[in-house]
Amino acid sequence: MISFSPSKNPDNDTSKLTYSVLLESESDGRFSAMVLGLTDCKSSGKTENEALENLQQLLQKRLQNSRIVTLEINSPQIDNxxxxxAGMYNDNPLFDEVLADIEAERRKLDAEMEEHYKQMDAEDGVK
Incomplete structure (x- = not known):
């Protein structure tokens, strides 16, 4: 089942929307602005403010004949x-022994890595 509903501000008909904008300085000294998530909403300008104003005008024009709705879909039931x-080794009498071996091997590897990092730090200190 798919359902949707218009997003409306209950206080008034004019909703304020907030967008995250990537503002970049270009190599030619100009600035570009792009709405994150809407890669086709881009603008540029000689200054940051000009780029943002151009982007705001572009968005307002785009939203003039559009509306934002909330779309809900039912997630398919997927077996995990x-x-x-899960729990298939719960009653295995060797399980605790296997876990202890894994833990011992992990401690050994951690000690080897710690020694390796100490050696690398010592070599960096010599340089």
Missing amino acids: PWLKV
């Missing part, structure tokens, strides 16, 4: 693949 194996 982890549920098939």
